[in-house]
Amino acid sequence: MTGPGWSPDARVVRDGPLTWAQHEWVQWIPTDTDTSYEDNICAAVPGRDLPVGQVVAAVRDVLARHEGLRSLVRRAGREDSLQYVCPVDDRLDDVIQVMEDEASFRRRFDTPWRRTCFRIGEQWPVKAVLDAAGGRVRRIDLVVDHVAIDPWGMRVLCDDLNHALRARAAGREPFGSGLAVEQPIDAALSEASPAGVAYQRRALGYWERRLGEIGKALDGHVPSAPSRASLVRPGRPGRSGVSRPGASPSGASPSGASGLSGASDEGEFRSCWLASRRAGRAAGAIARATGVSPSAAFLLAFGTAVCAVERSSRAGIFAISANRFSAGAGRSVRKATMTMPVLLPALSTGSPGAAYRRALADCASQQLSGHRFANADPYATERMCEEILGDLYKTGVAYPRFSYMDEGVADDLNTLWPAGDDGFPGDEDDRIVTFSPPRPLGARYMMTVLHRPAGAVFSLQWGDATGWGETAEDMLLYIEDLMVWAASECAGDPPALGGAVPAT
Template sequence: MDTQAVRSGDLTWAQRDWFFWVPLGAPAAFEANQNPRIPGFGAGRAHVVAAVRDLLLRHEGLRTLVTREGGALRQHVLPVDGARLAEAVVVTDEEPGGPVTAAAVRTAFDLGTRWPVLFVLHVAGERVREVGIVLDHSAVDAWGMRVLCGDLATAIRARARGREPMWRSEAEQPLDAARWEGSVAGERYRVRAEERWARTLTGLRESLGDHGPRDRGAVALSARPYHSCRLASGRLAAAATDLARTAGGSVSAAYLHAFGATICEVERSPAAGVFAFVLNRPSAGAMASVRKTIMHTPVAVPSVDAAPYGKAVAATAARQFDGHRFANLDPHVSERLCAHHLGPHHRTGVAFARFNFIDDSVVGPLANSRSLDAEGIRFQDPASHGRVTFGEAHMDGSEYLLTVQHGAAGALLTLSWREDTGWGPHAEGMLRHIERLMVWGASGAAERLPQLMNS
């Protein structure tokens, strides 16, 4: 394939999922910008710019425009010409974290006219000390950031030695993935995925019984209605690791189960449907791509009852694993299925929460040593453990979401919610309940079951 050729086509289901929730041109989309950084390795400025060009040639999604045509979104891959490359690279001699960095991370990418990426080269003379990268979240996910940083580092080292970079494998491109999804094989997969979603959602609706959904219509939203709080904990990470080992499931499932059980406490429901994010990278080409692939799959989690806690975690792990195979689904289809099968529970706390899990295997141990946002919290440092902190309010965000960063020496829980969900008064209590519940479960659940405490 000629990587300089302009190509156009449909979006992947994962791309559609992003724009389903964050419409193209949304004024607050910049709040979700991703901003990883890598060393410049002391390479010359020209070498780093050449490496950026190599990266853009390798990954079409970084040089793609998204436009709306006749009511549908389309993507267009552009060649790497001098003018657009110059627009994507900013050179500064200021220290990282200064005004140039602050302005860059708040870039509102107009995806119809410019690439979704910006490179900030922090230089000392002609040598590059660090490269800050700013990406519109529509183009990349956590795994993709790891790939991007690794590929750029490879290219910088190669160019500094006067060579072209050698890639380990071919990277899958968004347009090619979208073409497969529209193929006969993609259609067969879609039918199976719809059947699995329908079974799961029907089972969740039945498990909710006569539970009445919380009314969300009585709260007037402020200009910045999206809120968050976070808790770093060492004993939480240890408990998750122990639960995964004793229950025979994953560390991710241990957190997912505790989150679902905590939702049951807040919503006073017999079960909760949590949509767990999935990497959705089934091939070597997908693993080598920076493109956004992450999707979610519904997992039903029961409230904590007399059943052994370890067995309940194992059951949640099995449901989560089964859902991984069929997470990739057009969001318009999955939304229709949710509305049909969940009825009045759709978009309420018992059947709408999202769960995101990140560990060393997703982003690498270096990136996972601190929070992935601009704060860069060293959550595995004992000095950060035990305190709940609240973030600034945002114009856009998630209605119900728990993000977990898990490391060997600590975990970071970030709970996000919208003002009309009713979770605000319980937010700190929810984080502490997840911690207490998992520590209790890892200890063998011999003591009295922890109770949710309001903030």
């Protein structure tokens, strides 16, 4: 851990404040622990059978390009936290590890270095492990602490490393005087500039209005207390399959920190996931029919499921935004994701098809407007949540998080994509909800969707103390059913939570 009087035991190129997105992570997440690896973001890049020296040079090129990958972080609260950029050659031996003829590399996602617990005040938040044979590299495993990167940033990192590998193989410098990359310190200084302060006033005004709307819509709602069974039971046999323990999707680690906690005050955290061909294809059909993004369809389905579980006519959901609005930010690997509030309705019993289409359009509109103001001071927005939501603060009806990643971001991050598109279950009789082992750190309430045209993998996370354990499996199956029903142009009766599967 670090504190206000701490200074790095390293040479420093420059230092500066943390961005709001970094603050959102470090204010909640005890990163310097022996379980922090659970929120690492990992990917694999082909080594192209290049000589080890060329690959090492390419990794160095990427570290030189992105300051956040060679920085140390002092965690000391809102005012005193700082990041220190180090010279690129100072710690290459710590970052780059060459593994000659290791059989473990044959199993892409079962490698011990992916469980690195980075001490972000002492270590750079990145590791590159090279699978080499005969002096040539077959694969490069990248492991990065979430404080320095998000799923979008990992895609940028993989693209940059591939570019650097090609350039080094051709005997040339990869980046030169190319397009500028936004660095975390520069983003933080921009946030503190007069223009950044003016933006914050608008962003916090937006949050105050939206939270007020959520509080008003939920006024009078009484949160349900969890049963004893839900506090201890990790899952139950599936309605349409057999639940089984397993690892959670690596891409499903939270991308926004608000709403996460440690086991010390809430018990353990659990998750379950479902791989669904039907839901993935349904999302594409809904998008083509309505012009609305697949993320909005999944978000609305999640909100509808929350309403059903919480027995409420509305639910407040915090959707995660990529939060990148400039070309430089789009080329940066830095953590940028932040949340934005969305108010969603329960599925109407009268004219459900028309109500669904209206709700979907409104959901997409809220996403679009919310993206503009997602980058808000997380200390201020969390205080607003507590003050405005009152007794609803941190409850299942007004606190869940939602994350969506399409194939452009998620392909290299997820351990659980079926082997090829034909690996997705074909119909409702094959669907299996898989429960993962408990973890000491996690989201109180959260849904993550990893989507490609052939199918989707979506997961729920919850804390033992929330009461969602008993309903988690039904929620996933209900969300799948909702997506299929909506893709059928809302034909027939809508599905019900825990009810029969509608015809496809």
